[in-house]
Amino acid sequence: MTTYDPNNIFAKILAGDIPSVKLYEDDDTLAFMDVMPQAPGHLLVIPKQGSRNLLDADPAVLSKLIPVVQKLANAVKDAFDADGVYVAQFNEAAAGQTVFHLHFHVIPRHDGLPLKPHTGGMENIDVLKANAEKIKAAL
Numbered sequence: 001m002t003t004y005d006p007n008n009i010f011a012k013i014l015a016g017d018i019p020s021v022k023l024y025e026d027d028d029t030l031a032f033m034d035v036m037p038q039a040p041g042h043l044l045v046i047p048k049q050g051s052r053n054l055l056d057a058d059p060a061v062l063s064k065l066i067p068v069v070q071k072l073a074n075a076v077k078d079a080f081d082a083d084g085v086y087v088a089q090f091n092e093a094a095a096g097q098t099v100f101h102l103h104f105h106v107i108p109r110h111d112g113l114p115l116k117p118h119t120g121g122m123e124n125i126d127v128l129k130a131n132a133e134k135i136k137a138a139l
């Protein structure tokens, strides 16, 4: 299937049908904590308009989304006193995509500290909430 499925899990988060730990929202964009973080502070940025990924996204949507990715990358770098920030985005299963609503991963990186595996263990909700508060405070 290569069309957008409006029943994907991030569409359900946008609709409020399943919970998420949100840290940023505007008219076009939502950011929330990844439930299986590869490092503390791992967040996801999604457009409210549905597309499977970057390949079928409306450029007008991207033009609003990318400044938010930048803003949150700077915020997470400050909040976690990081040495760098990893921004990742996968297109289709062959590239590692598992949720088919466009999203950017934003992950603070520290020198010498490896990332945990992609879609590894679930983090405790209170830890996610505390990390979201740290990022919000840096916005």
Ligand code: 5GP
Binding pocket: 009, 020, 021, 032, 033, 034, 035, 036, 037, 089, 090, 096, 097, 098, 099, 100, 118, 119, 120
């Ligand atoms: P992808 O491989 O599609 O780029 O990554 C999807 C990401 O979404 C993974 O990092 C995974 O941990 C995260 N994820 C999957 N299901 C949920 C969920 O229900 N809530 C949240 N907050 N993150 C999720």
